[in-house]
Amino acid sequence: MNPLRALRPSSPLPGWGLAAGITLSMLSLVVLLPIGALLLRAAQVGPADLWAMIARPRTTAALLLSFRAALVAALFNLVFGLALAWVLVRYRFPGRRLIDAAVDLPFALPTAVAGIALTALYAPNGALGAPLLQWFGLRVAYTEIGIWIALVFVGLPFVVRTVQPVIQEIETEIEEVSATLGASRLTTLRRVVLPMLLPALLTGFALALARAVGEYGSVIFIAGNLPGVTEIAPLLIVIRLEEFDYDGAVAIAMAMLAISFALLLLINLIQVWSRRMTAEA
Template sequence: MNLAVKPLKFRQQSVIPGFGLTMGVTLFYITLLVMIPVSMVFINSSSLGLRSFWEIATSERVLASLKISFGTSFLAALVNAVFGLLLAWVLERYTFPGKKIIDGLIDLPFALPTAVAGISLTTLYSPNGWIGRLFEPLGIKISYTPLGITIALVFISFPFVVRTVQPVLHGIDTEVEEAAACLGASRFQAFRKIIIPELMPALITGFALSFARALGEYGSVVFISGNMPMKTEITPLLIRTKLEQYDYAGGTAVAAIMLIISFLMLLVINLFQLWASNRHKT
């Protein structure tokens, strides 16, 4: 009876050499661009002490800004998940005049400066703007409200969902849907049983990217929000306000709080994505 224990393999064998070099460069790159800047936030905020840090974290203004930032970012990511999937479906499943133009316009928020987007959206949705004046008689105010912030975040982050879902949808063979129809499945059943399980990991990834992009947005939101403390003040603006007041420790403390909450939320999203992927495989 052979009781020899096989050595553990920490990596798969590859025909391409250079694992040590490429792994070292990868770790150095991540450390230089991610780990060191993030660690400096916690190092600078540690000078406050635990008690002062907790007082800042639980202050009414900080909690209100966190509620606005995370609430509007999450809502914007949900909207983008729904309509981004719809837009990706139209671009991949149908052929129509102007398709290439629409496909190119999706990437416009990537190229457009955020300040320009903020000014344009504020002018458009203000009470005397083209769209804002239509809602003004109904008592609906868009600019300088959380609704306006959400619209701005939807605008700057919706390409992430489309560009994440589109390649996966392109790889799904339409013959699979036709086979399901031949077996008696309705269009809704084929979409729910075949398309959605395939798209779910990519859709969750797009949602996470859209949420992360919206959470850190500053340029477009600072114009349309009105920057009213306790009402429409976002956390990035609060951090900048503290830094302009030379309260560097307080600013980094708020940034650390935002980093911790963001990391926990993204961790939950990634775990859900892993669960959805494993469920689809089984």
């Protein structure tokens, strides 16, 4: 009998070789092959030509808008999603289950439907757009503000559903002990609760950011798609493909891939550091 096999814990799943083979095969088909094809096409274009296409004013404006709006929306979802998850877990009130179910609505709702609904709501003659424009002079639809709202809508469930189970695991006695030791609510939140929630918050933030960066359907309806003003990078990729400018589309895709990878890597490094600090504390 193989002694190494005897040390392996029993599992209802297939053997390591079969499970690893299936996992790597699916990962290659779904993730690695598409990215590899993109990198291969980018290598054929050449670094100089890629940079020249990325440096075009229209492309630069679209990339800056996409990542700026995604960061703003993800930060908003980080704060509001934490507050919503806390309320859903710690409080009991009429309609709580309905609100809890509504959080998942952006998961099931087609993005085009969400975009049409938001545009109808925030258009200059919409139910909310008209009062905002008349009373405050604030135009929402066909501006960057409209893009933020669409990205907040699609990204909020990622933060709530990531943080909510962690809040459920935090015993209320921990907060009570902190209060009996003389800590204020703000101190308890800052020194006790947030350190335990930080890894989950960063995970939710990363998921919301990743979803917002690549969002297309819900944004194109409310953005107005003005080049250099409200034109997002995913839309510009589609435009380049429709113009048969495949090299230009590859250049934008490579820029989005590089920036997204850098942001997610930074978030993961911060997450690892926060978990290490929490474990040491």
